[in-house]
Amino acid sequence: MEPAALRRGLNVGDAQHLRDTWRDLEPPTSILTSPPYLDMHDYGNTSPIGARGQPLSEYLVQMSRLFEDCGHISTPDATMWLVAGAIRRNGRLIALPDKLATCAEQAGWVLRESITWDKQKALPWTHHGELRDVTEQVLLFSKADDFRFDADDLRSPIPNSVWWRRFPERYSPNGRMPTNLWSIPIPTQGSWTGLRSHICPFPEELTHRMLSLTTIRGDTVLDPLAGIGSVPAMAEAMGRTGYGLELTAEYAKRYEQTFESAKRFLALLEDDSRHRDAFRETIIELRLLKFAKLLGKQVTEAGFGVSWVRAGKSCRQPAYSFQVASGDFELVLNDESVREPALAAARHAIQRKPLSKFGIDADIVPIGAAAAAVQGHWYASGYFWNPPCTDRPQSGEPHVVANFRPDPDSIDDTPYP
Numbered sequence: 001m002e003p004a005a006l007r008r009g010l011n012v013g014d015a016q017h018l019r020d021t022w023r024d025l026e027p028p029t030s031i032l033t034s035p036p037y038l039d040m041h042d043y044g045n046t047s048p049i050g051a052r053g054q055p056l057s058e059y060l061v062q063m064s065r066l067f068e069d070c071g072h073i074s075t076p077d078a079t080m081w082l083v084a085g086a087i088r089r090n091g092r093l094i095a096l097p098d099k100l101a102t103c104a105e106q107a108g109w110v111l112r113e114s115i116t117w118d119k120q121k122a123l124p125w126t127h128h129g130e131l132r133d134v135t136e137q138v139l140l141f142s143k144a145d146d147f148r149f150d151a152d153d154l155r156s157p158i159p160n161s162v163w164w165r166r167f168p169e170r171y172s173p174n175g176r177m178p179t180n181l182w183s184i185p186i187p188t189q190g191s192w193t194g195l196r197s198h199i200c201p202f203p204e205e206l207t208h209r210m211l212s213l214t215t216i217r218g219d220t221v222l223d224p225l226a227g228i229g230s231v232p233a234m235a236e237a238m239g240r241t242g243y244g245l246e247l248t249a250e251y252a253k254r255y256e257q258t259f260e261s262a263k264r265f266l267a268l269l270e271d272d273s274r275h276r277d278a279f280r281e282t283i284i285e286l287r288l289l290k291f292a293k294l295l296g297k298q299v300t301e302a303g304f305g306v307s308w309v310r311a312g313k314s315c316r317q318p319a320y321s322f323q324v325a326s327g328d329f330e331l332v333l334n335d336e337s338v339r340e341p342a343l344a345a346a347r348h349a350i351q352r353k354p355l356s357k358f359g360i361d362a363d364i365v366p367i368g369a370a371a372a373a374v375q376g377h378w379y380a381s382g383y384f385w386n387p388p389c390t391d392r393p394q395s396g397e398p399h400v401v402a403n404f405r406p407d408p409d410s411i412d413d414t415p416y417p
């Protein structure tokens, strides 16, 4: 009899029949899975994949077939994540992630990234010649060179430091790119006996990271060796369509619990995104301020006396995708009659380093000092050099006048050297 077609969520079934069960469904754009750890675990089923005592060569043949099937049912630009750790047999270390990567490549997948997952917990004991093993490898494959990979949601605000306050142009407003070392504690570490402690479910942060990197809302995601359904649950909670296959019916019963837990995890993440937005705004505002300062300096050096520069954030969409914001700059000149050549000098300056590196789409308006003085704006020049936050521009070097105020808690008033 033909096996039943899969439903959304977690299904009880055998991954070795994947081609037959994946019928009339959208092809997955991303596959995320962790293979049974050869004979280390008793998952409470009679799966020939990774069954106790199975020869390594047989296990690798079965995993190779599964990788081929995953390639067969998925979209041409699909990605595949594989999470696996090294195992030991008779005191010999077997680099299982390397062997599985070779199988996947032979099945048509190309290895794109290898991340070390620091699980932060391990068994308290080891054998002679071994250290406590707290890592697994998280491998990313794709079939085509062009595949979805977007790290923006995983970038993190950079901890308060003098460097990004002084050099905001060198830091992405989206925060820091994640590294290939992921420290994510495993949820529980029980004994190695009993069904429950053997399941080693993915922590929510791990599934969330993988899904954020290679999928968007509406994508179809599959875990053919799904355990308690951590992958389909997080996929569904993130607005993707998630499918999982698991041989052990007992695990499938925990799917509702897994799904609720994924939703709770996402709710907590929303706080993080507010923090990220605040960081983004601060970097952009700091860039605008420093841009204004350097603009004034360069126009002065070109021979046009600049009283100060007024910087404002504009709602205009930046002209180029590499630009992070648009800004309106009023170049307040000592001598109103040189507005045209001063504007030409300003335009020349913004097309060259360092200003061209700020990612600011600048609209510059030259104005005479007398006309500017009648408009009331407060001064933020103190964020970059002495004196801090004065009411009036000081004589001498050009000053920056801002009509916005960066969050005072996120920057300090340390004078710029």
Ligand SMILES: C[S@@+](CC[C@H](N)C(=O)[O-])C[C@H]1O[C@@H](n2cnc3c(N)ncnc32)[C@H](O)[C@@H]1O
Pocket (backbone or CB within 6 Å): 013, 014, 015, 016, 033, 034, 035, 036, 037, 043, 045, 047, 048, 049, 050, 199, 200, 201, 202, 224, 225, 226, 227, 228, 229, 230, 231, 245, 246, 247, 248, 251
């Ligand atoms: C490492 S665990 C996956 C745990 C999972 N990542 C989670 O978060 O719960 C591997 C799973 O593959 C299942 N498995 C083994 N052979 C299978 C097969 N032929 N078809 C489907 N599932 C299988 C095992 O029962 C086990 O639950």
